[in-house]
Amino acid sequence: MSIIEILCGDYFILRQRVPYVIYFLYLKYGGSDNPMIGRIIDTLLTFTVLISVYTSLGFLFGMPFSGLVPLSWTYYGIIHWCVFFYIFYQLAMRKGMTSLKSFTLAVLATVGCGWLYEVSYFHPGSMFISRYALFYINGQIVYLLLLGHELRKMGLKANRWIWSTLFLFLAFSTCLFIDRPGFWRVVIDTLGFYEGLVWVYRIPASLFLLSLLSGIDRGEMS
Numbered sequence: 503m504s505i506i507e508i509l510c511g512d513y514f515i516l517r518q519r520v521p522y523v524i525y526f527l528y529l530k531y532g533g534s535d536n537p538m539i540g541r542i543i544d545t546l547l548t549f550t551v552l553i554s555v556y557t558s559l560g561f562l563f564g565m566p567f568s569g570l571v572p573l574s575w576t577y578y579g580i581i582h583w584c585v586f587f588y589i590f591y592q593l594a595m596r597k598g599m600t601s602l603k604s605f606t607l608a609v610l611a612t613v614g615c616g617w618l619y620e621v622s623y624f625h626p627g628s629m630f631i632s633r634y635a636l637f638y639i640n641g642q643i644v645y646l647l648l649l650g651h652e653l654r655k656m657g658l659k660a661n662r663w664i665w666s667t668l669f670l671f672l673a674f675s676t677c678l679f680i681d682r683p684g685f686w687r688v689v690i691d692t693l694g695f696y697e698g699l700v701w702v703y704r705i706p707a708s709l710f711l712l713s714l715l716s717g718i719d720r721g722e723m724s
Contacts, residue, residue: 515634517613517616517634517641517642518632518634518635518636518640518641518642519636519641520609521609521610521613521641521645522636522641524605524606524609525606525609525610525648527539527602527606528602528603528605528606531602532600532602532603532606533600534600535600535601535602536602539601539602540601540602543601543602543605544601546605547588547591547605550584550587550588551584551588553580553584554580554581554584554585554588556570557570557571557577557580557581557584558577558581560577561577561581576700578700578701578703578704579704582701582704582708583612583615583616583704586611586612586615586704586708586712587608587609587611587612588608589712590607590608590611590612590711590712590715591604591605591608592604593712593715594607594608594715597715597718597720598720607649607652607653609645610645610646610648610649610652611645611649611711611712613641613642613645614642614643614645614646614649614711615646615704615707615708615711616642617629617640617642617643617646618642618646618707618710618711619675619703619704619706619707619708622675622676622678622679623678623679628640630643649711649714653714653715653717653718656718657718657719658714658717658718659717659719660717661716661717663713663716663717664710664713664714664716664717666713667706667709667710667712667713668710668713670706670709670710671706671707671709671710673706674706675706675707678703
């Protein structure tokens with residue numbers, strides 16, 4: 503078994519722990535641009551771009567996902583989150599944040615958004631209390647709280663983009679929540695749109711979290 507297979511096999515455990523490590527590193531070094539940390543982040547960003555290109559080509563050529571990535575996931579998920587992570591990082595950098603701060607917030611947003619978009623239609627107890635979690639409370643919830651805390655410290659102010667994407671997210675989530683019998687899924691599947699729908703699921707929550715950066719003024723940065 504390769505190192506990649508071992509890491510992918512422990513994906514759910516790593517998701518509950520690695521963001522905490524990154525956040526604590528940010529608390530220690532986030533105020534300055536450490537050259538070594540900057541090089542590590544650049545390497546990870548390059549890896550993210552390569553993964554998104556690699557999986558996108560696999561999807562376009564119709565290759566089985568399991569044959570490309572030893573991970574119980576889908577093309578839809580990995581491509582979306584790689585793109586979301588990269589965009590969030592770049593938008594944070596444009597707000598004048600350090601590379602480590604931008605990277606940390608992008609990690610918190612990406613992992614947290616995976617919970618945010620899903621909880622409306624998939625909400626068993628394990629979505630809140632997890633045996634994989636470091637403190638039993640699902641770490642993805644904690645990451646969203648930490649993200650909100652950091653943005654609030656930077657003077658987050660609601661604007662029309664934030665309100666608009668929040669409304670879109672809540673409306674979309676409500677439709678998924680009340681869809682108990684799977685009515686919309688049946689209709690969409692019957693019409694042949696299911697392949698398109700799985701790409702859409704994550705978009706409203708992602709747009710909402712991305713829009714939060716628009717409420718940060720560079721002059722408020724600390």
